[in-house]
């Protein structure tokens with residue numbers, strides 16, 4: 001097939017976020033088909049087959065900062081993770097991920113607890129946690145909005161998109177809005193450079209976002225959530 | 228096919244399943260000949276697999292272009308303990324967006340490639356090190372791994388061959404440097420992602436202290452096709468030294484952005500003007516970064532006659548890298564984009580080496596000063612000087628990568644810098 005025609009003008013509300021270039025002509029898949037939701041199906045609470053357990057954690061809207069590490073199905077996932085690495089240290093990142101899924105951020109106390117579980121010192125776990133940007137060192141809003149401002153997106157207006165998010169949520173970069181809903185951050189290239197601007201909201205990608213799409217997208221999150 | 232844009236000059240081998248949800252399933256992948264490569268590999272034996280990959284001339288798609296078959300043959304022939312295969316799915320080089328597409332549309336292609344490679348190097352465990360941000364994509368891959376286990380394609384006694392290979396989908400936590408092979412190993416082991424001094428090389432001491440091989444997602448995706456159809460078949464595309472097809476990730480100021488699978492050696496200008504539809508009305512080409520943020524700029528003159536294979540791009544003074552073609556038209560403020568790139572490297576430097584840790588920060592500060600119209604002409608010499616001191620002096624090449632766009636942009640777009648320095652005027656808007 002040769003080139004497709006240029007798509008219709010971008011709608012102001014990107015709910016039909018197709019997971020890639022939202023406005024390309026011959027594109028007639030549902031959002032779930034593009035994202036793979038239908039294929040993946042619902043996620044079993046215990047993590048399913050052990051091979052997937054270490055990749056399981058998600059960024060959830062609902063966070064339980066004082067949830068125990070780990071009980072019930074989370075305990076099962078934790079044990080499946082341990083079974084996939086030759087030593088306890090290897091399980092550190094997946095276990096921190098799991099803790100963050102549950103609690104929403106990794107506090108000093110969480111670092112201590114994870115260290116105790118895996119037989120690693122506090123200082124060691126702190127050193128590792130602070131190295132990686134995806135561990136939230138303090139609580140974040142219900143929706144963690146990360147806007148890519150790296151070069152490919154930047155060439156196509158990412159600075160304006162970031163500005164629109166800050167303005168429409170009434171928050172400062174890295175801060176959480178007063179209603180506790182939104183935390184807006186800048187993020188480095190999300191590997192979706194062909195579909196600028198790329199934005200990650202919790203665990204989900206929104207692509208081909210323009211500054212004009214932002215109010216509608218925020219409204220959608222407020223009303224219907226992002227999952 | 229519905230994938231956002233396709234073009235008649237594409238050769239869709241790896242990207243055949245893009246835009247086809249059915250291809251995600253094991254059943255769908257089999258209708259495209261899936262797992263024929265693995266079946267054949269188990270029949271012909273692991274030495275023949277390595278020979279076939281060597282014959283194909285396949286080169287690593289993670290950036291360095293090292294011959295894959297040769298890399299595999301570095302692994303100990305006699306096993307004294309576990310071997311590991313690591314699939315580098317940490318895609319985070321700015322401008323690169325191919326591995327995510329391969330993983331989310333054709334997860335079984337990735338898994339089949341991993342299994343064949345693991346068999347060839349006698350690994351009993353494959354870790355697919357997925358980028359942390361890829362929650363959705365990782366779930367697609369993870370579901371496919373589960374399917375492969377259910378069908379007896381992974382785990383114990385694969386297809387009754389007596390060979391056992393486990394596969395684990397591991398999720399990172401956000402650090403560009405973990406894409407570097409030894410940093411990835413450190414990270415997999417539950418440490419900070421600090422690149423190691425080499426030697427020892429991974430084939431001797433890799434992940435968890437054991438012999439390991441690491442390959443990029445796209446490299447591994449080419450393997451099943453090569454085994455199923457033969458190395459000679461793969462060589463029908465591309466050049467003598469850069470055989471096969473390659474996914475080109477085109478971003479920036481062209482009409483059609485996206486992934487295009489083309490034979491190696493494809494003319495850059497044809498990619499820009501034919502496949503990608505050229506520029507918006509009234510706009511012209513200013514610069515291209517042909518291989519992701521880590522490589523030097525090409526200006527419009529360099530682009531003329533440039534062919535997209537490892538050698539062709541080197542001839543023009545840059546590198547093919549991961550074939551991430553970032554296109555900038557005449558409204559681009561080059562100084563700003565270079566500063567943004569350097570900020571990225573400053574943020575992602577692991578901090579082990581002084582030239583890199585200090586150098587990236589200094590580059591960023593000086594560039595910001597120039598961007599704000601407060602720079603001097605001496606600053607340009609300082610930048611080049613600093614850049615040179617950062618090249619070839621560190622543990623990994625992140626430092627070199629940060630210096631490359633600075634040095635090459637000063638060389639090729641000096642007037643843009645001078646306009647800011649002398650008149651406080653930026654040449655482009657964005």
Ligand SMILES: Cc1cc2nc3c(=O)[nH]c(=O)nc-3n(C[C@H](O)[C@H](O)[C@H](O)COP(=O)(O)O)c2cc1C
Pocket residue numbers: 286287288289290291292293295298315316317318319320403404405406407408409441442443444446447623624625
């Ligand atoms: C700073 C840095 C970042 C890298 N990031 C990646 C990456 O995200 N993905 C990747 O496949 N290779 C990356 N590489 C290259 C890997 O070190 C390694 O060469 C590659 O994974 C080998 O696979 P290949 O032979 O199949 O190309 C990076 C290298 C460096 C120095």
Ligand code: SF4
Pocket residue numbers: 404421422575576577578579580581583584621622623624625626
């Ligand atoms: S060059 Fe930079 S990123 Fe690489 S090891 Fe040294 S400090 Fe770390």
Ligand code: FES
Pocket residue numbers: 148149150151152153154188189190191192193194196198321322323
């Ligand atoms: S530059 Fe924005 S996703 Fe790559």
